[in-house]
Amino acid sequence: MAPVPHAITVHGPGTTWGAAVPGAPVCDPLGGQHCMLPFPSDDYTVADPSTSSGRRVDFPVATMPRNVQGQPIDPAAWNANDGFSPGSTIEVEVPGLDPARSGIVGPYQVAASVAPSAPVVLLDATTGRRLAWWGEIDARDPDHADPLLLVHPAADLSEGHRIVVALRDLRTASGTLISPTGAFATILHGGTPSEPGGAVLAAHERRLLTLLHHDAGVRTTGLYLAWDFTVISTANLTDPVLHMRDVALADLHGGLPHYQVTAVTDLAQSAHGGRTDTFRLGPNGLPTTAAGDVEQAVFSCLIPRSVDPNPAAASSPVTPGRPVLYGKGLFSVATQMTVTGVRDLADRYRLVLCSTNWLGLDGNDVLTDAGLLANLSAFPSLPDHLQQAMIDALYLARLEASPHGLAANPAFQSAGPSHRPFIDTAEPLTYDGNSEGSLMGGALTAISPLWRRAVLGVPSMNYSILLPRSVDFAPLYPFLDKSYPNEVTQQLILDVLQMLFDRGETDGYVEQLTTHPLPGTPPHQVLLQMAFGDHQVSNFATEIEARTLDAAVHRPALPAGLVHGNPFARLPTATTAASGASSRAPATLYVWEDPHSPPPPLTDVPPTAGIDPHDFIPRSLPAAQRQLITFLEPGTVPDVCGTGPCTTDVTSAVHLAHPTP
Numbered sequence: 106m107a108p109v110p111h112a113i114t115v116h117g118p119g120t121t122w123g124a125a126v127p128g129a130p131v132c133d134p135l136g137g138q139h140c141m142l143p144f145p146s147d148d149y150t151v152a153d154p155s156t157s158s159g160r161r162v163d164f165p166v167a168t169m170p171r172n173v174q175g176q177p178i179d180p181a182a183w184n185a186n187d188g189f190s191p192g193s194t195i196e197v198e199v200p201g202l203d204p205a206r207s208g209i210v211g212p213y214q215v216a217a218s219v220a221p222s223a224p225v226v227l228l229d230a231t232t233g234r235r236l237a238w239w240g241e242i243d244a245r246d247p248d249h250a251d252p253l254l255l256v257h258p259a260a261d262l263s264e265g266h267r268i269v270v271a272l273r274d275l276r277t278a279s280g281t282l283i284s285p286t287g288a289f290a291t292i293l294h295g296g297t298p299s300e301p302g303g304a305v306l307a308a309h310e311r312r313l314l315t316l317l318h319h320d321a322g323v324r325t326t327g328l329y330l331a332w333d334f335t336v337i338s339t340a341n342l343t344d345p346v347l348h349m350r351d352v353a354l355a356d357l358h359g360g361l362p363h364y365q366v367t368a369v370t371d372l373a374q375s376a377h378g379g380r381t382d383t384f385r386l387g388p389n390g391l392p393t394t395a396a397g398d399v400e401q402a403v404f405s406c407l408i409p410r411s412v413d414p415n416p417a418a419a420s421s422p423v424t425p426g427r428p429v430l431y432g433k434g435l436f437s438v439a440t441q442m443t444v445t446g447v448r449d450l451a452d453r454y455r456l457v458l459c460s461t462n463w464l465g466l467d468g469n470d471v472l473t474d475a476g477l478l479a480n481l482s483a484f485p486s487l488p489d490h491l492q493q494a495m496i497d498a499l500y501l502a503r504l505e506a507s508p509h510g511l512a513a514n515p516a517f518q519s520a521g522p523s524h525r526p527f528i529d530t531a532e533p534l535t536y537d538g539n540s541e542g543s544l545m546g547g548a549l550t551a552i553s554p555l556w557r558r559a560v561l562g563v564p565s566m567n568y569s570i571l572l573p574r575s576v577d578f579a580p581l582y583p584f585l586d587k588s589y590p591n592e593v594t595q596q597l598i599l600d601v602l603q604m605l606f607d608r609g610e611t612d613g614y615v616e617q618l619t620t621h622p623l624p625g626t627p628p629h630q631v632l633l634q635m636a637f638g639d640h641q642v643s644n645f646a647t648e649i650e651a652r653t654l655d656a657a658v659h660r661p662a663l664p665a666g667l668v669h670g671n672p673f674a675r676l677p678t679a680t681t682a683a684s685g686a687s688s689r690a691p692a693t694l695y696v697w698e699d700p701h702s703p704p705p706p707l708t709d710v711p712p713t714a715g716i717d718p719h720d721f722i723p724r725s726l727p728a729a730q731r732q733l734i735t736f737l738e739p740g741t742v743p744d745v746c747g748t749g750p751c752t753t754d755v756t757s758a759v760h761l762a763h764p765t766p
Contacts, residue, residue: 240257618631
């Protein structure tokens with residue numbers, strides 16, 4: 106192989122390769138039989154000095170996945186991005202790959218992923234740092250001869266940065282070294298690919314090889330493939346919802362949203378179901394409104410008996426409760442917060458919980474979301490609805506926190522002449538969310554100026570990792586199979602969708618969730634309470650979230666020998682003070698484990714063994730509830746597990762007493 110000359114490393118998005126190269130082929134010449142692979146790649150971006158990242162996504166319609174009717178996904182919404190998702194899964198086909206013989210590490214061995222000889226090198230070219238990762242073969246892809254390798258960064262990629270990927274020393278099951286092919290093999294041997302634009306591609310690749318050698322010690326010997334891509338910038342990712350937030354709050358002119366308390370309880374008749382409308386954009390590309398654009402959001406509040414033991418009696422002793430904005434679960438409506446565990450928590454600690462619907466993923470949207478899978482050109486409506494839901498939640502929070510809001514309404518006051526408020530608005534508003542309420546809650550907290558602390562129960566993020574591993578998505582997979590039957594295409598679709606999903610869930614905001622707040626937003630503290638073996642949200646995505654937050658984790662996190670390796674490598678330890686409370690870390694992770702819930706599968710399929718702890722652990726545990734309330738009040742996290750892991754043995758009993766509806 107021709108040697109790669111040494112040169113000074115140039116960091117940043119200085120690539121000349123991309124979709125705008127005259128005559129360049131529609132499909133990436135570095136890829137295999139599927140057009141958009143490897144993914145993500147700056148082959149599908151163009152230089153754009155007007156964007157924060159210096160690049161802009163430019164998916165040609167001819168490259169986009171097609172449904173069985175031959176309709177490609179309309180790339181218009183994606184082409185407004187200035188880079189790829191910070192939670193991108195890196196996808197590449199490697200004929201004959203055996204992951205074990207190649208040294209591809211799993212999610213419990215991320216510490217080994219940055220070893221000098223690791224087969225995958227993720228290099229942040231903006232900083233020159235090697236990044237940790239874990240990998241797998243797509244379990245849904247039956248093509249064992251040409252498997253799809255999925256590489257997951259161990260923490261989200263830094264927004265606006267340029268990432269270089271290198272694969273080396275990959276081997277078959279017999280141990281044979283897998284040699285590069287096609288355009289990349291030509292470049293390694295000093296040639297120029299014959300494809301149009303080959304000279305530009307060759308020059309670009311040689312710069313990458315120089316950078317890899319200089320910054321990461323990667324030589325061309327044994328190299329299988331190398332390419333780069335740009336991560337979306339913070340501004341491009343968050344400006345739409347921040348603009349919506351600022352306009353919505355300014356429209357209140359220091360006052361409160363209009364609201365009405367009604368006797369209607371049939372929330373299933375909400376007018377929000379079945380919509381596939383998207384934002385109206387102004388000349389600046391940001392969401393705008395026109396006359397008559399008014400969102401009527403459904404909300405409900407839970408006032409526990411501990412606040413008013415006898416609501417019908419004028420003499421009932423009222424003890425006002427703390428205001429908490431509650432984030433409900435997937436495909437439910439606002440009343441979902443009355444489930445067991447949440448109701449007990451509210452009653453035990455006198456919490457007044459108020460909740461609104463997550464538009465796009467509430468109980469009225471199941472059929473609509475299934476319909477989106479028939480033709481994903483309509484998908485941009487879903488993240489648009491999720492962003493609107495965050496604005497709805499901020500309005501509700503404003504009402505709950507103000508003495509002139511809900512607390513001033515007779516429906517939130519005691520009977521009789523005293524009319525004592527049920528909500529103690531002198532107490533600071535906080536946030537508590539479970540499941541979808543944590544996926545949305547991290548994003549909502551990151552844009553919220555109204556509270557400083559949030560508890561994210563059974564947390565996760567990044568739908569591209571979560572959905573294949575969730576029993577909740579299993580009923581929808583047949584719709585995807587019917588419309589986009591190829592398994593590689595399905596995996597690619599998940600990665601592509603994540604580029605827009607980011608604007609409506611924690612993956613797009615986790616970098617700014619705690620100590621690096623967004624404009625107009627204070628720093629926040631978060632407590633993550635994870636249920637090990639969760640069937641509905643992926644523990645692996647939770648671990649990525651924790652690493653991105655640099656969360657302090659209680660150790661030992663799991664019983665010895667439960668898993669092979671360390672799921673929580675590269676995380677600091679939650680220090681315990683003499684008071685028994687951990688330090689006021691910006692983010693803290695406690696892992697709760699039950700022997701009835703075994704470890705999740707290491708492949709991208711849902712856990713089904715044992716009992717699903719999702720609805721019970723830890724939200725139904727008195728110790729976890731005590732930890733939650735202590736965190737919400739003074740902001741410290743009590744070490745309720747002592748010197749051992751947070752192990753409980755109640756899941757089966759709770760499951761039998763309160764079966765999941």
